[in-house]
Amino acid sequence: MKRLLWFPLLLSSLACAAPLTLQDTLTFVGHPGAMAWGTLTPDGQSVFSQGGNTLIEWDAETGQPRRVLQPLNGKDFAPVRQDFWRSDSPDGVRVLVTENTARQPGSSHLSLLNLHSGRVDASFEVQDGPLGLTWGTGQRAVAFADREDGKIWFWHEGMAQPDWLQGGTRWEFGRTAFSADNSVLYVLGEDLSAYDSTSGKALWTLAAGDLRGRDGRPVRAWRKEFGDPVFVSSPFSPRLLVQTSDGLALLDPQARTLLAYLDPGFDRVREVKWSPDGTKVLLVTDSYVHVVDVGSGQTLGLVDGENVIGMPDGGSVWTQMFSHFLHSNVSSGLDVETVKAKTAWNAPVSVDARGRPSRWLGRGKAGYSVFTPRGQVPLTEHFTRLARSSPDGQTIASLGDDQLWLLDTQTHAKRLSVPVGDAFDFAFSPDGRWLAVGGWNTTRLLDAHTGETVKVLEPTSEQRNSGGRKWQPGPRGLNRSLAFSPDGQQLAVGYEASTIGLWDVASGQLTRTLGGGRGWVLSLAFSPDGARLVSGWGDGTLHFYGVRSGEVSPVQQVNQGFVRWLAFSPDGKQVAAASGDGSVSLWTPLGRPLHRLTGHTGAATTVTYLDAGTLVSGDTAGTLRVWNAENGRLLGQTDTRGAVVQSLALSPDGRQLLSSDRDNALRVYGVPK
Numbered sequence: 001m002k003r004l005l006w007f008p009l010l011l012s013s014l015a016c017a018a019p020l021t022l023q024d025t026l027t028f029v030g031h032p033g034a035m036a037w038g039t040l041t042p043d044g045q046s047v048f049s050q051g052g053n054t055l056i057e058w059d060a061e062t063g064q065p066r067r068v069l070q071p072l073n074g075k076d077f078a079p080v081r082q083d084f085w086r087s088d089s090p091d092g093v094r095v096l097v098t099e100n101t102a103r104q105p106g107s108s109h110l111s112l113l114n115l116h117s118g119r120v121d122a123s124f125e126v127q128d129g130p131l132g133l134t135w136g137t138g139q140r141a142v143a144f145a146d147r148e149d150g151k152i153w154f155w156h157e158g159m160a161q162p163d164w165l166q167g168g169t170r171w172e173f174g175r176t177a178f179s180a181d182n183s184v185l186y187v188l189g190e191d192l193s194a195y196d197s198t199s200g201k202a203l204w205t206l207a208a209g210d211l212r213g214r215d216g217r218p219v220r221a222w223r224k225e226f227g228d229p230v231f232v233s234s235p236f237s238p239r240l241l242v243q244t245s246d247g248l249a250l251l252d253p254q255a256r257t258l259l260a261y262l263d264p265g266f267d268r269v270r271e272v273k274w275s276p277d278g279t280k281v282l283l284v285t286d287s288y289v290h291v292v293d294v295g296s297g298q299t300l301g302l303v304d305g306e307n308v309i310g311m312p313d314g315g316s317v318w319t320q321m322f323s324h325f326l327h328s329n330v331s332s333g334l335d336v337e338t339v340k341a342k343t344a345w346n347a348p349v350s351v352d353a354r355g356r357p358s359r360w361l362g363r364g365k366a367g368y369s370v371f372t373p374r375g376q377v378p379l380t381e382h383f384t385r386l387a388r389s390s391p392d393g394q395t396i397a398s399l400g401d402d403q404l405w406l407l408d409t410q411t412h413a414k415r416l417s418v419p420v421g422d423a424f425d426f427a428f429s430p431d432g433r434w435l436a437v438g439g440w441n442t443t444r445l446l447d448a449h450t451g452e453t454v455k456v457l458e459p460t461s462e463q464r465n466s467g468g469r470k471w472q473p474g475p476r477g478l479n480r481s482l483a484f485s486p487d488g489q490q491l492a493v494g495y496e497a498s499t500i501g502l503w504d505v506a507s508g509q510l511t512r513t514l515g516g517g518r519g520w521v522l523s524l525a526f527s528p529d530g531a532r533l534v535s536g537w538g539d540g541t542l543h544f545y546g547v548r549s550g551e552v553s554p555v556q557q558v559n560q561g562f563v564r565w566l567a568f569s570p571d572g573k574q575v576a577a578a579s580g581d582g583s584v585s586l587w588t589p590l591g592r593p594l595h596r597l598t599g600h601t602g603a604a605t606t607v608t609y610l611d612a613g614t615l616v617s618g619d620t621a622g623t624l625r626v627w628n629a630e631n632g633r634l635l636g637q638t639d640t641r642g643a644v645v646q647s648l649a650l651s652p653d654g655r656q657l658l659s660s661d662r663d664n665a666l667r668v669y670g671v672p673k
Helices: none
Strands: 021-027 037-040 046-051 054-059 065-069 094-098 108-114 120-126 131-135 141-146 151-156 163-166 175-178 184-188 191-196 202-207 231-233 240-244 247-252 257-261 269-274 280-285 288-293 299-304 307-313 316-320 324-329 335-340 349-351 357-364 367-372 375-378 386-389 395-399 403-408 414-419 426-428 434-438 443-447 453-457 479-484 490-495 499-504 509-514 521-526 532-537 541-546 563-568 575-579 584-587 593-597 604-611 614-619 623-628 634-639 645-650 656-661 665-670
Touching (some): 037 357, 046 094, 120 151, 151 175, 184 231, 269 307, 280 307, 288 316, 307 349, 386 426, 386 656, 395 426, 426 479, 434 479, 443 490, 490 521, 499 521, 532 563, 532 575, 614 645, 623 645
Antiparallel strands (some): 108 120, 151 163, 175 184, 231 240, 240 247, 307 316, 324 335, 349 357, 386 395, 395 403, 403 414, 426 434, 434 443, 499 509, 521 532, 604 614, 645 656, 656 665
């Protein structure tokens, strides 16, 4: 599998020689968490996506990654959202991002990220913005307003640093536009002004009263009362479309003259596009696209559409709807062609030579994909959050953001990818036939070989709301933890609504609910004989239950944080709990404390036994600690280069330890016998 890369690592040992030796590292390509944003280049060749601190370029034809970058020195970043209806990077060249950190109280640090070079072209310090973000032709220039201090920031290719203009309250509305060649910056405030986009030198100013309205009187203002300001420049000809108190007006900015008023009645204009020859302007209002003649201002036609893709010829237009693309005749308004696409709305789109949609980016059952009229190409992204070995040792299962990957243990080739949505946990049945995957209110039982859903465990509405009120505990919400009983007949499900559900696997019936804690049920573990069930909660407590008798041992308060992971020793005499305060506590199956293991510098995230007398735990600082389970003595420590250890799983033969780490890697350690 091309996406999997191998890197040898060296282990460090502290207290004494660590009994773990790194054998292999399997690194995936993916974002740390959910893919937050993506764009498709107009030529349809590349996809750029972002999530957390990572920017990835993908081959749009194959879905394979080309480059993985961390352009802001490892800091998390996100595009600056200006308008839900518009693309953050219309030409796939640059995107304005925020680091989500402020250098000064109340300020924001913005970076202009070049998607192709992976470098920052410009940086901005703003107080309240950006407002009215505007891209120049080809995304070679950008401008926006900072309403708090009345500045207009601008930058274009060739400038070493961005510059700004000071306008104070005159630029309260802060709308900007560039000329077709990006050499002139237009600013709309109380007046309409033009500036040299390199030097910032003022070129001219035009007051609203300098224009005549529809009735021949001077225009009162550049902005219509209670309306959203419209201020757009044509990338093909010297034309400005401006919302005035008398309606939408077309101006010639070079001559500073009024060309025409558009037909009245254009309110709530969401998007403006121009025909390639510059003779028509397309206005999106609600679910319609108005095609207007630039020379006369008259409406030529009205077609359906939420967004405009383009106008391949003077008589037709391609638009986006919620579930399809439409090719419509302008004069008749009738559809000429329809391309069905469930992910069409607001998706970045590339077109072929005829102007027909050829590729678009969207999210399907297989995660984010590049769609075509003939099918889809999934982006082969995976960011591991949890990994387990199958009972027969032949398969490694890795849970990502919305996919569960099944890999061959020996070759690491991907056997299967199963859509699992927003799952937090999964578990193999003891015989390896089933995979239980948690979801929202429901738990799916999958065939472990085919990935097909065999059974759905879902509480009835009466069971979910058995407490009588929605905020009381009940088997509902996200499945935060799962555990099969050793005989495979029962499945314990920990719900976020402070409840554990015990399910009969054969009948698919909820047989019992358990509670007692507060917050999410984060971890569950059955004793090897199936007689005891232990649960770890978000309130830092442990609960010990008798599975057959139903008796509950006294609740144990481990810490004031959370109990992230539980594991029973192979002989059933101990249960270990990894906690948010960095400790690992050892208990008897009846809840009597044995040892408290300390030394982790971060929260203890996971724990498992190597044998009845040895256990290993991982933490958020990226270390593995090996302990003597009988006396609590530290045997050794292994460093994973600072990557958060997310899960640990021992192979069925006890010879290997599988670790899922936050640097998007699975590590396989040898366990000497």
